Amino acid sequence: MNVNLQRMSEIINLPELSPELRLELEKLIKATDKELEIALFKLDRTEKVKRTTAILLEETIEELELKRKAVEDSNLALQKSLEELKATQQQLIQSEKMASLGELTAGIAHEIQNPLNFVNNFSEVSMELFDEITEERNKKQEARDDGLEAEILADIRQNLEKINHHGKRADAIVKGMLEHSRSSAGEKQPTDINALADEFLRLAYHGLRAKDKSFNAILKTDFEESIGKVEVVSQDIGRVILNLLTNAFYTVNQKKQRNPEGYEPTVSIGTKKTGNQVEITISDNGNGIPPSAIDKIFQPFFTTKPTGEGTGLGLSLAYDIVKAHGGELYVASVAGTGSTFTIKLPVQ
Numbered sequence: 001m002n003v004n005l006q007r008m009s010e011i012i013n014l015p016e017l018s019p020e021l022r023l024e025l026e027k028l029i030k031a032t033d034k035e036l037e038i039a040l041f042k043l044d045r046t047e048k049v050k051r052t053t054a055i056l057l058e059e060t061i062e063e064l065e066l067k068r069k070a071v072e073d074s075n076l077a078l079q080k081s082l083e084e085l086k087a088t089q090q091q092l093i094q095s096e097k098m099a100s101l102g103e104l105t106a107g108i109a110h111e112i113q114n115p116l117n118f119v120n121n122f123s124e125v126s127m128e129l130f131d132e133i134t135e136e137r138n139k140k141q142e143a144r145d146d147g148l149e150a151e152i153l154a155d156i157r158q159n160l161e162k163i164n165h166h167g168k169r170a171d172a173i174v175k176g177m178l179e180h181s182r183s184s185a186g187e188k189q190p191t192d193i194n195a196l197a198d199e200f201l202r203l204a205y206h207g208l209r210a211k212d213k214s215f216n217a218i219l220k221t222d223f224e225e226s227i228g229k230v231e232v233v234s235q236d237i238g239r240v241i242l243n244l245l246t247n248a249f250y251t252v253n254q255k256k257q258r259n260p261e262g263y264e265p266t267v268s269i270g271t272k273k274t275g276n277q278v279e280i281t282i283s284d285n286g287n288g289i290p291p292s293a294i295d296k297i298f299q300p301f302f303t304t305k306p307t308g309e310g311t312g313l314g315l316s317l318a319y320d321i322v323k324a325h326g327g328e329l330y331v332a333s334v335a336g337t338g339s340t341f342t343i344k345l346p347v348q
């Protein structure tokens, strides 16, 4: 028993206390003693619970640590496969770029053919002139016509200028082609969007015609002259335009082969300025896109074309490029009637 209670028990027995008070005090002491015992028991139990909890806590911490390590490991594995995925993606994008370069090659060959014809013709004519002047010079002094010699020399000079001019044209075309094949991220530069659109329209069309001589389409352009130059990575936006045009030519060609009554395959490209945006639209009167496919066309690898004719990367690549320019790319299409793709680019 608690010492204080002990002492109180002794006091109870003093003769001065009345028997009633003594009885009451005795009861109180017993009750207090009981309560104290219970309190002690509870304290002991709490102590035990505390110790058990501490042990459990320690175990939990160990387990958590193990789990953290596992998560770390799988994070590393994920990171690695993400990197591998990115590398594969990069390779695919690269091959898509090379594929579109392939499409361009035919168009470019067509473009180069023209200046080359000039170079060949003018150099042949110059050789003939050269022979003429040599003949004249071989004559006796008194039979020679100085005026004629001067004329021929002037002609040769003019021809050389033309050869030079057309040589430079071919040079510019080849430079443009090299620019297109460069894979590094280009820099933004002020670009004449109308000229870019026009160039790629011709390249894409002649590219297709070089492969399929029977193919013909009506090309329509509607360029707003006042749009001025826009800050873009020109190779990239060129590629977007080319991808959209290639799709447009493909679909009108498909439709043409089914030969619907009075069908005239038509592909249009236009530009306009709206507020602080420049809009490039590419339309075709081809097969259109059914509602079931329209949500998927911008997804990488979505294609409805047979293997070898489509990678399904053209539109997703185009979408990424336009997004990287802070712009938008969207489509409006009526199945069976045609499609219009719109590129919106911000201008500063």
Ligand SMILES: Nc1ncnc2c1ncn2[C@@H]1O[C@H](COP(=O)(O)OP(=O)(O)O)[C@@H](O)[C@H]1O
Pocket: 243, 247, 248, 251, 284, 286, 287, 288, 289, 293, 297, 302, 303, 304, 305, 309, 310, 311, 312, 313, 314, 315, 316, 339
């Ligand atoms: N102008 C269009 N007209 C009809 N369908 C189109 C047009 N452009 C794109 N598509 C559809 O979107 C799909 C994805 O296009 P794209 O990403 O360029 O890949 P690919 O041309 O290699 O198939 C095409 O397979 C086609 O079904």
Ligand SMILES: [Mg+2]
Pocket: 243, 246, 247, 310, 314, 315
């Ligand atoms: Mg395509």
